[in-house]
Amino acid sequence: MTKLKPRLSLIGIGVFAVLLLVVAPLVLTDHWLSNLGKYCCWAIAAVGIGLAWGRGGMLVMGQGVFFALGAYSMAMHLTLETAGAGVPGFMVLYDPLAPLPAFWEPFRSAAFTLLAIVLLPVIVAGLLGYALFKRRVKGAYFAILSQALAVALATLISSTIRETGGDTGLSDFKYFFGFVLEDPANRVMVYLIAAALLVVCLLVVWQLYRSRFGELLVATRDAEERVRFLGYDPATVKLVAFVLAALMASIGGAMFVPIVGIITPAEIGAAASILMIAGVAFGGRASLFGPALGAMAVGWGQSSLGSAWPEGWTYIVGLLFIVVILFLPKGLSSLLPRFTAARRSPGEQPAAGTAAPELEAVQS
Amino acid sequence: MTDASLVVTDLRVEFSGFVAVGGVSFDAHLGEVRFLIGPNGAGKTTCIDAITGLSRATGSARLGGRELLGRPVHKIVRFGVGRTFQTASVFDELSVLQNLDIAAGRHRPAASLLRTRRGVDASIEQALEETGLAGELATPAGILSHGQKQWLEIAMLLVQDARVLLLDEPVAGMSQDERTATGGLLQRVAAKRIVLVVEHDMDFMRRFATRVTVLHQGKVLSDGTVAEVQADPKVQEVYLGTAGAATTAAMSVVPEAAGTPQRKED
């Protein structure tokens, strides 16, 4: 069983990869392919949330912060690429003579941009996580603090119009590392990069989940003090998961920009961060595929149900939170083993959802 | 007294003005099963909390000449101090093997964490053998019996290669047979490691204790072999005379169940 399962999962990732990378581009229209690309970006962030929250017990309600780091790094580069040697248009009005803000300058370089997409979230999440986990901030506190950070960042970006484009965000990108974004072939390429990155992220967590670290992470989630008494520093264990989750959110954000064509503070604030959580909860926070598939399902629901029945979709998202958390705390993915288990030995119920570890959090 | 002993001197723990432990000294050595007993609220668990870095304390607790107080929990563990809790605290969602593997993990290089476990460490097999859990290798710890969970905890301390085992009521809730088995296990373990047991169960103490320290209201009341302690009139008074009253009073002040976090008034 323990040997079989990871192998099955690996086959699952393979099938998923073929579906995303080979079948989807052949079958889907340009519009739906770019929608799927958008869902892939959310799914990448969701895989990270699954790691941090599902396995690590850290309810990261502010992944918008890291999504923003990647997205804005990418968007600044693409804006400069589009603007050429000049200063982006939106900056001109407020001060026509002022030079490009200093923090924009390095983003002219493609290499620096790619590096920033990877390193910025690692550094920020590293410092933040170190500060919070060492002080044993966890549970609801951690969730609310992380959400407050997302709100603060979104407000900050909204109010710095000249430096960041403000509420209107950055948009109207013409090129993507030298490729013309309007060209349908290049759009397929951008999609494939996002889809491939999602597959890579799945492979990374697949290996993590079956590794000793994965076990240690679950142990830390369920009994942090106990892990401490085994000689580990839980802060370090959590930090690794948190930083990885941040990195994935950043990558998702970075790919979101060329696919969707706009990034604004609304995509990183409280509501956006919560919607990322919704997909993960829906799919199954602790499972391998649950977060990614859940995020994609929520994205798809927004596209299709949101069109057919806009008011209804808001109610559906609301009900989704209530019903899933109330009756299926492990998400839809927990139904699958439940069915197979029921078929194998009727009457034997698998262990119900456990979320007890959070209890201690409120008290510390 | 050898270098490898645990020596606690003048240990004091205060909770917002309430003195839980007020200057306790004792020591524990290889080869003996050392018991710490006393009524509820006597400060037994608090002593262990202090030694393992969970509660802030003054005084001194040295292991092999190295000071433990004032260090973070995981550092103290790395000196070789391991403990169990009143309510068995194992990782319910993980299997017995995974539980033990994590316990054995701190000796491994960090990079090995990223690899998958292949095979079973020798130390783990040995611990499974000793605690009689060999048949439960793949069982999720959550569905073990209460006694098995306690043994799993002890097994975790063994693979962790702890030099000192601080056991907080290891036989609570066990059947008579399980108690006997546990006692035997502790006596075998004590040959190579320092074993300190906090216990309520007088019968268990009488059968397996080498030496006993009796705590009462945060102070050492008596110290010695089982016979010596039982003969001590002060101990008799606490346990027979005013024991009822003291227990009730103490219970309302310091909730004992360490597994479920609880509040206490300032």
Next chain:
Amino acid sequence: MSTFSRRLRTLVATGTIVTVALALAGCGARAGDGTPGAESAAPSCVDTSGDTIKLGFLNSLTGGMAISEKTVSNVLHMAADEINAGGGILGKKIKYIQEDGATDWPTFAEKAEKLLTQDCVAAIFGGWTSSSRKAVKPVVEKHNGLFFYPVQYEGLESSPNIYYTGATTNQQIIPAMDFLASKGVKRLFLAGSDYVFPRTANAIIKLYAAKLGIQIVGEEYVPLDKDDWTTQVAKIVAAKPDFIFNTINGSSNVGFIKAYYDAGLTAATTPIISVSIAEEEAPAMGHEITGQYASWNYFESLKTDTNPKFIKSWKAYPNSSGVTSDPMEAAYISLYLYKALVEAAGSFDVDAVNAAAKKNTITFAAPEGTVTLDGENHHISKPGHIGRINANNQFDIVWSSDKFIAPDPFLKGYDWFPANVRDQLVKAAG
């Protein structure tokens, strides 16, 4: 070890798939390969063979902006019904597809693309915030679609694929400043929400104020989603302005108005001129705002030949909010303007419509008066009006521009606007 090598194999296999896929895809155009743009757009899939024509309406029906955009959506439906009752466009009945932008700008982009490529609509109508417009702009440009945007905005933009039926700055902000100058205002305070419209409007106001000799005694911004203005109003009181120029949007206006009256300010001492408070918003303030001013191109109280009919239809419309207002009227114009354009072109084809806009003088007898389309910058001429709120939350018109103001999104006709800024902005706008 076998696991490890197998894993390696998987990784290699995945890598190969990715590389092959990327190589297959990576044959797209690179920068400098020639001009991208309309040529690369797929041929339009709009179906004009039947007796209906599909149009897309794109408004936020959920989320925070639904507060404003629902009405625009309703008025678009009304206009479509009216046009259909009158025989449709080029004899084809409008079949509209309503999409929800959900107050989410990427959703606006997604839905615009869906409307153009999946539903094959001939044109899209809607949007409210500048963010929504900026999200839709690249999409309609890429697919060579048409987007009609009905809200007053900060200008400094033009696109061959967008028609703007709301005011640009020289049709709302500048008339308001002219009005203030005529009132002899010397000390002006700028209060706005913290987003692009107020920031841009105030940047322009400051430039023009310098020319008019009006002193700007302070400038305050509060985030769009925050209602509490008490601290900022305390600063306004301390600055002692003659007049307040209000570019606050949404429910934050309610907080501003309440704090303003609580601080003892009144229309008699320190009046406000607003550019986002219309007939719909005025009653929701929770305070009498009689005597305060607003600058718009349309008021319900406007006396034109066409206005009574518009008001009557709207009041009778099932989803009516009861009053008419400027953004609604601009949305109403947008559909009729499209009708006029298509009929001038004799075709629904985007290029034909754009060509017709350049060649012909397209006009529409709108409720605000007969507006004329500028075929070059895709904005329409509008009258500037200043209204003063009366006890019925209607506006008494106290000042009007001499004539209809021609749209000038880049403020080319205003010498006080620095030419170097304009040049850069025109360049950046492409």
Next chain:
Amino acid sequence: MNALVPPLLNGTAQGALLLLAALGLSLTFGQMGVINMAHGEFLMIGAFTAYLVQQVIDSSDLSIPVALPVAFVVAGLLGLLLEVSIIRWMYRRPLDTLLVTIGVSLILQQAALQTFPAQGVPVKQPGWLDGQLTILGYSWPLRQSFTIVLAAACVAILSAWLKYTSFGRRIRATVQNRDLAETAGISTRTVDRLTFFVGSGLAGVAGVAASLIGGTNSQMGAQYIIPAFLVVAAGGIGQLKGTVIAAWAVGVALSCFAYWTTGSLAQVLALILVIVFLQVRPQGLFTVRTRSLA
């Protein structure tokens, strides 16, 4: 006029509104461990109640005093409904209550958007709140002192209720040790329901106060929820005096930052200030020391 006076006074009023919003949370979150993200929507319901009361009682002089208890009951009953239908199943899963109530808040927002005019509804201020008090040369809006008085009254009543009534004692007993309270014959179910009723009802009262300050619409609750949670956390869980001090401090900080920098930056700085504070002192201003594993 002293430059410190306006931000201090306005900040105190701002803090008072924050306190009203946080007071209910400090009960439901602090005492029961339930993280109710729909608390902001209960506040919205209080504001809409104020509007509806004004439709019945025309005189705003009278309608606001009437609206206060009505809003308390309406929001309280809604909270009770939430407790009975959903929250009761989740006392052992606090983080999950957070997620469930996000769903509730989305539904309530959309329902309000569809029930009431989308632009929002007007709530008129009572005539006796017009005018200003002159304090050290600064004419301070009277309405602000009303918010402060209302907040102070709520705190006084709540703490007296917790301290002196038998129900209050039962709540405190249940909070300290649920199992022990149960064995002592306290019906913890009744206590839970009542606590949730009162906590949600306080949000309703806060809503009436908020309706006098800003717009009354479907989105109004969202702006209070995060600051209110931060205030409760910064004050220390289950610590009424901590909540009071934290709310005041955040209000004054917000107002001072807004006075000396910009409105947007003030929001950012205040949030960061609290986040940093909680990093330095994760247990909040005041704390009960416990001997526990956590």
